[in-house]
Amino acid sequence: MPSVCAMGSLKALLKRKQQRLYYMAIKRIEIQNFKSFRHQTIELGQFNVLIGANASGKSNFLQIFQFISDIAHHGLINAISMQGGIEYLRNTNLAGQKDFALKIVLDSTPEMAYEFALHFDGAGFQIEQDKLVLNPENEASEVAVIFSTNGNIKIGNVLSELQQDVLDKIRLIKTLKPQTLLLEQPIFRLALTEILNDVDIFNTISVYDFDAKQSKKTVLRAGKQELETDTSNLAIVLKHILVDQEKKRLFFNMLSYVLPFVEDIRVQPFSDNYLIITLKETYSKVYLPTAFISDGTLNAISLVTTLYFQEKPLLLIEEPEKHIYPYLISEIVDIFKDRSEEKQIIITTHETEVIKHTDLEHILLIYRDNEGFSKICRPFEKEEVKTFLQNDLRAEYLYTQYLLGIIDAT
Template identity: 25%
Template sequence: MLIKRLEVKGFKSLKDVVWEPGSLTILIGPNGSGKSNILLALSFLQNIASGNLDNFIQENGGITRVAWDGSVRFIKVQLQSFFEIFALPTDTYYSLELALRNDTYRILKEICSEEYYDNDEKTNKLNTLIYREAGVSKITGSNGLSDIAVKIKNRLESFLSIATTPHQYDTSLYILKENIADTKIYRHLDTQSQANIRRPLITRFNKQIDSDGQNLVNVLHTLYSENRDFENDINTAMRAAFGDEFDRLVFPPAADQLVQLRIRWKSLKREQSMLDLSDGTIRFLFLMTVLCNPEPPSLIAIDEPETGLHPSMFPIIAEYAAEASKRTQVIFSTHSPQFLDAFSDCDVTTTVTSWENGETKIKNLDGEALKEWLTHYSLGTLFLSGDLEALA
């Protein structure tokens, strides 16, 4: 899945935002400009598709804390995405609108449709998959669009979230639901001494890192042990970051049914455990595991990936991110000009965020004008000078 366009209204600092990310996108702006809220909007969508909308709202302080300035009457999110269904290129459109009243909300409108391509040209024929408005509830099942008695436990959840099988619901609807629910948004990685990421874990077959990153060891153990290309990618990245002293990762059993991660260095007799590793080493391993995953989620978004890392690691991250963006959509949020600099030679969509009159404003940079400037300056230099935003 590729998100082509995301429109958000009334959500957090995103009063009225339209964003068009690319396969590889860098969000950059000063602290407090709303970068993290764009990633939170992606998480909002992910929870809508997963059937966790109400939990998401409560975990974020309730609907008045989620709403812009606590005062808007409506929150709307609208997504245009692209994927192939049975090798047929398809644009899908999904929108959900919430009506707010005091400390409560209800789903006012939910619409989903699709449009196929014919010889790379849009057919201009929309096929409706979900229609929910003013008491009308329709969803596309195996027999087409029809009125339904929706089997949904919580009326505060989306119709999209119930499309759990392609046999009962339209294949396009099922694929869209699965793709949105499969997105991974990484907003904080706890690497403190007592964090689970540093501890031996019950051995589990995991191929995806959870949103909190704490199952990193299980994912590394699974992929590093069974996939030779992944093993080579991790070893190459670690040697690029730490030199030829790096030997390999090892996973000795810690106790009954527990696995741990250790790093073997050529110059040391004793392997280093996760408890011995610096925050930066763990964070680098986390980033490389996410980016080198041979079966990535439908979208990867990482907030402030530069945290705790030496700038010499940034070009390595950029190289692997560019490669990962060929398999999935990759989004980074940063306020580091040095991190942005590392992507100067990449085909990257750069989005600049700013804070104006109490709301987040975003601008994508103009490609041709940006290319001309980059023959003389780096992305980071342009950002620091203020010229980057002027190109948008």
């Protein structure tokens, strides 16, 4: 396993060799009437670990981001359908009592927020609000850059705040079709990309849920070079990594940190048009095909591939520690911390070993209140939790004893 010094030199290599990505993509999310949420404001950091019991709403939280991505890629109508329709998009207890609303505060200069709201009318909906604003932290000084009313576009007076070429792109948007959002417009996202240091945040959101059973399958050699969210094309992605000597060196350096027994990995032809992953361990002379590789090993390979070889400023991963031996989880958390210097990372877990090795300020706790709505808080901000920690009770113990939930359940 690499030493601390080796890890330090690796970090230096990363900063020299890799293009430095934009730091924190999303500063805050506000959501209303979405799945198990009534109303929630979530302040995000560079590294965010969402913990909570089963059915507390962890997956629903990630679905907020999936919904945003689906709108950008497929349009609002399709995105709602992909969530199961209006019936399952909104909270079943609230139904039509409250509008759906989403506000995304971007970590930009100047600070900006994109927000929209939907009013439900039986089985249908209307767009009540759709706008991009400057200075969202202060309502008195908030300025609309562009907003849509019934598909009609209006541009705010922001000449002094934004570059002229950005404004020129925004002005190209004249009207929108019914039930269509600004976020669906490529020219709108292009303007945002220029504001966000050439990072297209909305087009690059992916929610990963590693599935070793998918990674074990043979895959057609002709396919996407970008990793699928279920890692079903892992063989194709690895093939492109391993033919590049610099990427290959980085890949095996990082892999040895979490899987020290792996000596080599190959992607080999299988039949005429298929590829398969094979792996050689240090104490064996045989390359094992994926059918004989453990789920934990494949998930660790997927994790390294996602963190170091997917050019995305925001990574969301559901239970990345699945099937991984508890002893290795401290190394996994170290890798997350390392990559969070250059990417914004959000993971979900209910594994106590992850909590044990994560600084408390990075932890978000999700729970259900007395009415069944999901709520999110930061335990580190609770004085009662600090008192327990000062008395040598570790965070993972507090979590298993439900003591991180010393919070208002209202």
